Amino acid sequence: MAALLEVENLSVRYGDLMALRSASLSVDEGEVVCIIGPNGAGKSTTLAAIAGGVRPVSGDIRLEGRSIVGRRPEHIARLRLSLVPEGRHIFGTLTVEENLQIGGYMLGDRAAARAGMERLLGHFPRLRERLRYPAARLSGGEQQMLAVARAVMTRPRLLLVDEPSLGLAPRIIDQIYEILLELRQREKLTLLINEQSSARILKFADRIYVLRGGAVQVEGRAADLRDGEAIHRAYFGFGTQDSAPAETAA
Amino acid sequence: MIGFLQHLIDALALGSIYALTALGIGLLFGILRLINFAHGDLITVGAYALIVPAADVTARLMIGSWTPAAVVVAISMIVVVAALLTDAAVFRPLRTASPPTLMIASFAVSYIIQNGILMFYGARPKAVDFWSGANVQITIGALRVPLLQLITLAVTLVLMAALTVFLRRTPQGVQMRAAAEDFRMAQYLGVRGNVVIGLAFAISGVLAAAVSMLYITQSGSLTFQMGVPLALFAFVAVVIGGMGSLAGAVAGGFLLGFIVTMLQAYLPPDLRAFRDAFAFAFVILVLLVRPSGLLPSRTTVERV
Numbered sequence: 198m199a200a201l202l203e204v205e206n207l208s209v210r211y212g213d214l215m216a217l218r219s220a221s222l223s224v225d226e227g228e229v230v231c232i233i234g235p236n237g238a239g240k241s242t243t244l245a246a247i248a249g250g251v252r253p254v255s256g257d258i259r260l261e262g263r264s265i266v267g268r269r270p271e272h273i274a275r276l277r278l279s280l281v282p283e284g285r286h287i288f289g290t291l292t293v294e295e296n297l298q299i300g301g302y303m304l305g306d307r308a309a310a311r312a313g314m315e316r317l318l319g320h321f322p323r324l325r326e327r328l329r330y331p332a333a334r335l336s337g338g339e340q341q342m343l344a345v346a347r348a349v350m351t352r353p354r355l356l357l358v359d360e361p362s363l364g365l366a367p368r369i370i371d372q373i374y375e376i377l378l379e380l381r382q383r384e385k386l387t388l389l390i391n392e393q394s395s396a397r398i399l400k401f402a403d404r405i406y407v408l409r410g411g412a413v414q415v416e417g418r419a420a421d422l423r424d425g426e427a428i429h430r431a432y433f434g435f436g437t438q439d440s441a442p443a444e445t446a447a
Numbered sequence: 448m449i450g451f452l453q454h455l456i457d458a459l460a461l462g463s464i465y466a467l468t469a470l471g472i473g474l475l476f477g478i479l480r481l482i483n484f485a486h487g488d489l490i491t492v493g494a495y496a497l498i499v500p501a502a503d504v505t506a507r508l509m510i511g512s513w514t515p516a517a518v519v520v521a522i523s524m525i526v527v528v529a530a531l532l533t534d535a536a537v538f539r540p541l542r543t544a545s546p547p548t549l550m551i552a553s554f555a556v557s558y559i560i561q562n563g564i565l566m567f568y569g570a571r572p573k574a575v576d577f578w579s580g581a582n583v584q585i586t587i588g589a590l591r592v593p594l595l596q597l598i599t600l601a602v603t604l605v606l607m608a609a610l611t612v613f614l615r616r617t618p619q620g621v622q623m624r625a626a627a628e629d630f631r632m633a634q635y636l637g638v639r640g641n642v643v644i645g646l647a648f649a650i651s652g653v654l655a656a657a658v659s660m661l662y663i664t665q666s667g668s669l670t671f672q673m674g675v676p677l678a679l680f681a682f683v684a685v686v687i688g689g690m691g692s693l694a695g696a697v698a699g700g701f702l703l704g705f706i707v708t709m710l711q712a713y714l715p716p717d718l719r720a721f722r723d724a725f726a727f728a729f730v731i732l733v734l735l736v737r738p739s740g741l742l743p744s745r746t747t748v749e750r751v
């Protein structure tokens with residue numbers, strides 16, 4: 198059986214810059230897969246390309262075996278794939294409730310959307326208290342929760358989350374991961390998450406890809422990578438046992 | 448005092464025309480970052496659609512002679528179709544183009560529409576007798592007010608209220624506001640980009656059609672370039688109001704109407720010929736004090 202998501206030899210170019218060089222990855226139904234990598238590794242580009250926001254120059258992206266390359270983002274959303282982009286992209290002038298409704302219109306079934314919102318708000322009591330607020334007035338953590346809730350309103354099977362921890366306090370990050378894992382159970386989500394650091398991720402990810410310079414350096418089961426040496430080597434290009442190249446040069 | 452009130456009503460009527468035009472331009476700018484100078488020419492299309500296509504100087508009414516309700520429906524439909532055609536033929540293929548490219552494309556559309564009208568109707572201005580009954584003066588206390596000005600104001604308020612309800616209360620309206628704020632994010636959430644944009648063009652068409660009818664009733668003359676100054680003034684209104692803010696576009700339209708009317712009324716006669724220069728000087732002053740306009744939209748400020 199084909200994986201839920203397969204990315205094969207994906208390359209993306211921004212002008213002269215190759216942001217992704219023939220990157221491949223796959224995600225099976227029900228898995229939690231994480232992509233980690235330093236700034237500029239191409240993590241966001243990978244998720245944006247999968248969600249249809251960036252057009253690759255070559256390679257293939259298949260959802261349940263069907264190629265989705267070149268489709269518009271709104272079509273891909275209808276294939277039950279949803280992206281929580283980096284930086285959250287909340288509609289600040291809309292109310293919290295309207296932000297959530299946007300995610301539900303696609304279903305074309307008002308009753309189902311309303312029921313979905315009710316169910317979701319159970320996971321996000323802070324959002325329920327602020328339904329009528331302009332979303333711009335929410336704190337950073339609340340906005341991240343809104344971004345996740347709004348994406349889940351589209352009833353995805355595969356949820357892509359780009360750096361949910363960005364700019365948030367550790368306590369809030371823990372809350373957000375807790376909610377993501379709850380939602381994974383309740384809504385039967387498969388998760389593909391980007392992060393810069395492996396610290397939190399290793400605890401609950403099934404598998405990990407380390408991306409650097411637009412290419413996959415290492416992939417493996419989180420359990421096998423837990424000692425950190427392989428990840429460190431892939432992430433920085435040198436291991437903890439080696440001396441850093443800069444020092445050697447000096 | 449009575450004189451000033453009289454001018455104030457003139458200002459509100461002129462401001463209404465600018466505000467309606469500015470709303471049409473502002474709506475598309477919000478979603479597409481398109482500064483659509485061809486919006487003025489859609490107004491021209493609506494005006495010419497009233498008459499029989501011929502090069503005669505005195506126009507004979509065609510659609511314009513139908514019952515008012517039929518006229519409103521027919522002219523609105525024609526202008527909406529014209530607006531959708533400009534999207535399908537020009538702006539849709541340029542979806543990923545930069546704002547300057549889009550603006551230049553709108554100039555091209557503007558010239559194409561003007562030349563189309565020239566071909567079928569000739570270049571000379573035409574006198575037209577359309578709904579001239581609406582120009583009667585009615586007396587309110589010591590004021591004598593042309594009925595048309597009251598109609599203009601009422602139509603403007605109704606259209607603004609309808610647009611507000613649409614944007615706040617309907618799924619399509621909420622999607623349109625979301626797309627105006629962050630188009631790509633809206634698409635990620637399943638909002639169909641081309642549907643929202645098409646709807647925005649259709650609404651801008653309805654607004655342009657309303658201006659066509661109101662404006663022709665008042666001026667009684669048609670020229671193939673009549674929409675150009677309207678689009679220019681409306682664009683200025685959009686800028687004064689704060690690019691990307693619809694409330695700002697309306698405020699800017701009324702402010703501009705007020706300035707132009709009051710300059711016309713109170714400038715010494717020798718200087719009246721320079722009215723528009725004074726008006727634009729005032730606009731520059733407004734922008735020096737408030738560089739992002741009267742009611743800037745948060746999103747555009749961030750984006751620029």
Ligand SMILES: Nc1ncnc2c1ncn2[C@@H]1O[C@H](COP(=O)(O)OP(=O)(O)OP(=O)(O)O)[C@@H](O)[C@H]1O
Nearest residue numbers: 211214216234235236237238239240241242243393
């Ligand atoms: N729209 C764009 N135009 C031009 N270059 C871009 C664009 N988006 C990203 N890049 C470049 O592509 C490369 C990969 O960027 P990407 O955002 O995918 O990295 P990332 O792994 O998500 O980094 P971060 O951890 O900082 O979010 C970087 O060098 C970045 O500067």
Ligand SMILES: [Mg+2]
Nearest residue numbers: 240241242283
């Ligand atoms: Mg990123």
